Amino acid sequence: xxxDELDTRILRLLLEQPRTSVREYARILGVARGTLQAxxxxxERDGVITGTAPALSPAALGHPVLxxxxxxxxxxxxxxxxxxxxxVPEIVEAFSITGGGDLLARVVARDNAHLEDxxxxxxxxxxVVRTRTEVALRERVSHRMLPLVESIGRSARG
Numbered sequence: 001x002x003x004d005e006l007d008t009r010i011l012r013l014l015l016e017q018p019r020t021s022v023r024e025y026a027r028i029l030g031v032a033r034g035t036l037q038a039x040x041x042x043x044e045r046d047g048v049i050t051g052t053a054p055a056l057s058p059a060a061l062g063h064p065v066l067x068x069x070x071x072x073x074x075x076x077x078x079x080x081x082x083x084x085x086x087x088v089p090e091i092v093e094a095f096s097i098t099g100g101g102d103l104l105a106r107v108v109a110r111d112n113a114h115l116e117d118x119x120x121x122x123x124x125x126x127x128v129v130r131t132r133t134e135v136a137l138r139e140r141v142s143h144r145m146l147p148l149v150e151s152i153g154r155s156a157r158g
Contacts, residue, residue, distance in 0.1 A: 003153070007039060010039055010043070011043070012149055016146070018052075055143075063090070064111075065111060065112060065135065066106070066139075067106075067135045068105070068106055068136065069122060070097075070101035070134075071103040072101050072128070072129040072130045073127050073129060074128075082094065085103070085122075085125075088122070093106040119133055
């Protein structure tokens with residue numbers, strides 16, 4: 001999907017001021033509210049904007065331990081194991097991957113003992129051959145989209 005300069009400005013505002021009204025965004029950008037709403041609708045329809053939920057902190061919710069668990073799956077059971085992962089609340093994301101393992105899960109836990117319990121639950125799932133866990137020590141770059149949006153915007157300007 002082509003993102004032009006106005007789209008880039010809209011996305012920047014959404015990222016920098018997520019709790020602002022559509023009317024206020026339109027005023028800031030100097031465009032009609034209808035124009036802004038049409039752009040937002042298109043960005044959502046095209047899958048550029050994927051949600052409006054607040055970002056939550058697992059640590060503030062009592063789960064400060066973050067780990068990445070590589071999961072090796074018995075051939076032919078990827079979908080089955082993937083579906084089973086969705087039933088584990090401590091798994092906040094999971095991806096099919098290439099390389100070492102078949103799935104990569106981002107797991108949060110209350111402490112290391114809780115993490116071990118979660119990993120043991122994963123190991124006991126039908127179709128799971130083995131796991132390898134890496135514990136994150138410190139976040140070095142927070143999840144972010146603004147630098148990418150700005151880079152795309154620079155490309156759109158030519």
